Amino acid sequence: MSDVETLRRPRRWHIAVFLAPAVLVYTAIMIVPLADTLRLALFRSTDNAQTFVGLDNFKVLFGDPRWSVSFWNALKNNVIFFVIHMLIQNPVGIALAAMLSVPKLRGTAFYRTSFFLPTMLSFVIVGFTWKLILSPIWGVTPTLLGLVHLKWLFGPWLGQETTALITLALISVWQYVGVPMMLIYAALLSIPEEVIEAAELDGVTGPSQFWKIKLPLILPTVGICSILTFVGNFNAFDLIYSAQGALAGPNFSADILGTFLYRTFFGFQLQLGDQNMGATIATMMFLIILTGVAVYLFAIQRRMRRYQF
Template sequence: MEFASSRKKPIRWHIAVFLAPAVFVYTTVMILPLFGTLQFSLFRPSLVGQAFVGLDNFRTLLGDPRWSASFWNALWNNTWFFIIHMLVQNPIGVLLAALLSSPRLRLRGFYRTAIFVPTILSFVIVGFVWKLLLSPIWGVAPGLLDLVGLKGLFAPWLGKEEYALTTLGLISVWQFVGIPMMLIYAALLAIPDEILEAAECDGITGMGQFWKIKLPLILPSIGIISVLTFVGNFNAFDLIYTTQGALAGPNFSTDILGTFLYRTFFGFQLQTGDPNMGATIASMMFFIILIGVCLYLFVIQTRLRRYQF
């Protein structure tokens, strides 16, 4: 017995062998570019190459009126874009998941597929198609609204400053509502039948069962979806660029951090590129996302653990 207890546990080299390819790819594609961007944001061009300036680029971005106005406008637009998804996309996803999880609903597989298909479409296709649909000249939206007597409500939503960003947010909701739907649907199916049977024995059925039993149990999944929505929205770029261009018109009303970064780093039309300031904007995006995710992990997730089964 003493000999057996004194034996050392074997080193599991196979774990490192299997993890090595993934770690190498992730480090090469994600970690090294991230640190390179953070480093690049601390320098400015000089006569002898790149000169270290510390946090001066960040002070310029947040304090110089020429930069701060565009940055705060893009940040607010990103925040509004995120709010639209949180208030529209995720509740609709939960509702659709609840309906599709009902055993009484027929053709559930068809509905799941039809709702999820837009998520696999290219941003270019989605942006171009919706731009055609909403066009006041050759789009079908005015005619469809006229069929139901609501043509007076039609407006060039993508061409008006007060409507453009909200319209793009709703288009994005249409495209990606299938993702929270499927995640919540999987969480609902994972609820043990014993819990639901016990609730039925206590007379809790229908919508009451969903609000009192199912919803508290899927709160951790809803939290994860909220984090994914936050990260995805603050990394958004493709849909805005496809429909409104790099200038995020009209009059920068749809400008978000992604398009602001693109114009700053690469330049556009008469604007010359500034890679150092572009790296500064990218670093700010990283810090914003990092703070948001940390707040969720250390403040919200710890409170949701008690609902897990």
């Protein structure tokens, strides 16, 4: 009888029909370029022909000083860029979300819109606007600092090797802090009222309620924000390029893997483009991101599941 029922069970071909457009588009713009990038990383152009060289391009990237110095500098800057976001953007996002979730707070919709609005701005607008704001010649920053008697703190932050990368990271934090804020805010609103009422009956209110009850419950969302920050930062390119150009100056002090990849693949000024070495750098970026995501999924996320409802 069960065999008859199995034979009579209709096949759901419509699922494949509905999934086909998305799968085709994703394959065309993601899978195929990724596979071709991995292929290019294993070849080298000699006499206008592609020659298979295996892992030699990676040996050049790590062993040749002409490439390794720039690669390790870009990777170090990328790590610094990511750490600044983790230490500032996500904690500030949590604090803003906690503030917005207070029931007695008025104007919540206005604050949500204000904090999230920079996220929707074009990176070109953000980069050039902040470059004008921080300009020592026509920027408004010296005037604003002078109003609070702190003009002595001002300097050409985007023009100094020691401060350019940190300044750009803080600009990026300002632009994207709305993303973790909204995700964590949604997670706070999804906490069942029964849990909050039980905590209040036990005398857990105010800040202690957030630290002891709410924060452990939203840790999975905090983890998602962290991995999104990791992926976004190691894919970063637009803000650095729009503010500092492809050279990510001064003296490559703001150079990250994205700008290093751009100069290598497409070439810039007197530097000729090298598709194979560019693909090698892109492959390393992919492996770094893949490793970070795998560590999160298999080592961290499993420990957070006990906090989920």
